[in-house]
Amino acid sequence: MSEIEFHKKYKIEINDFDLKQTLECGQCFRYQKLDENSYIIVARERVLKIEQDNNFFTFYTSEEEFHSIWEDYFDLKNDYKAIKNLLAEKDEYLKKAVEEKHGVRIIKQEPWETLISFILSQTKQIPHIMALVEALSKAYGEYLGSYMGKEYYSFPGFEKLKRVSEEEYRALKTGFRAVYLFDAVKRANENLLDLEELRTKETGYIREELKKIKGVGDKIADCVLLFAYSRTEVFPTDVWIKRLMAHFYAIDESNTSLISKFAEEYFGELGGYAQQYLFYYGRDNKLGK
DNA sequence: GACCAGGGTAACT
DNA sequence: AGTTACCATGGT
Structure with missing residues (x-):
């Protein structure tokens, strides 16, 4: 068991970024909290340690790797101050949400890991998904x-899962999601699903292609579009968002299509950002019961 | 023990 | 086209 050393360091000042908020807002499932200001994340076949001291961040990696991988991964070149200003002008709820959750960034995760993670997410609480x-x-x-007594593993690609049976997925307590996992892996290995090819396609086309996988509907497809393909106009509509939209905007929470339509008109191109600020703000404060 | 969790499907009206 | 039971598992 080889202990990771993290001997390289790159320190940089970044505004509108908070480690806890970005990692714990519910968009990603592979982080380990070391203490209040430092986390370990596993992504892109790597283990990274990050520390935050106010607006200063220490990435335990080279400056070169920070610029080639992590700056893009955490969407750090995007102007979130401008995005938050536009959202805050819309109404009081969004104003409060972006003020309280000022450091959220939409991470650019790998499509395969995002797809499988959100297939596993259905009717599960976040700790279970993790x-x-x-x-x-x-x-x-x-x-x-x-590192510090914990082993880290990469997320397995579809090639690695090629020979895994439904029963073996069930043994991992995936329950009824085992069939869905199996179908996604099968499609990827049979070239019926090419997530890298989809990267450049139109949002609507990607959504329909993803929905061909068993167990993937609008919500999971939209999570992949937002968290992996950076389609920041999509508005994933889950149970929390339904309740919150009823709470904030008095929309019937049982009418998912009406909520989507409202979000499209009201938030426009900023739908994905609005969704994430509202989701995290609402869930963290237990709003909408 | 009932009820719910970052849903989706199939079988009903 | 719009409801509803059910899916497997873990936590309150």
């Missing part, structure tokens, strides 16, 4: 090293 993703990685991913 446990399932962890179990899947430990069972079929690559060992990347250990």
Whole structure:
């Protein structure tokens, strides 16, 4: 078991960015909190340690890797101050949400990991989702090293999952999602699903292609579009958002299509950002019951 | 033990 | 086209 050293460091000042908020807002499932100001994340076949001291961040990697990978991964070149200003002008709820959750950034995650993670997410609470993703990685991913008594594994690609049976997925406590996992892996391996090719396609086309996978509907497809393909105009509509839209804007929470239509007109191109600020703000403050 | 969790499907009206 | 039971599992 090789201990990861993290001997390289790159320190940089970044505004409108908060580690806790960005990692714990519900968009990603593979982070480990070390203490109040530092986290370990596993992404892109790597383990990264990050520390935050107000607006200063220490990335335990080279400056070169920060610029080639993590700056893009955390969407750090995007002007979130401008985005937050536009949202805050819309109404009091958004104003409060962007003020309280001022450091959220929409991470650019890998499409495959995002797809599988959100397939696993259905009718699960976030800690459970994290446990399932962890179990899947430990069972079929690559060992990347250990740090402070914890082992880290990469997220397994579809090639690595090619020979895995539904029963083996069930053994990981994935429940009825095992069939969905199996179908996604099968499609990817049979070239019926090419997530890299989809990257450049139109949003609507990507959504329809993703929905061909068993167990993938509008919500999961939209999460992949937002969190992996950076289609920041989409508005993933889950149980929380339904309740919150009823709470904030008096829209019937049982009418998902009406909520989507309202979001499209009201938030426009900023739908994805609005969704994430409202989701995190609402969930964290237990709004909408 | 009932009820719910970052949903989706199939079988109903 | 719009409801509803059900899916597997873990936590309150």
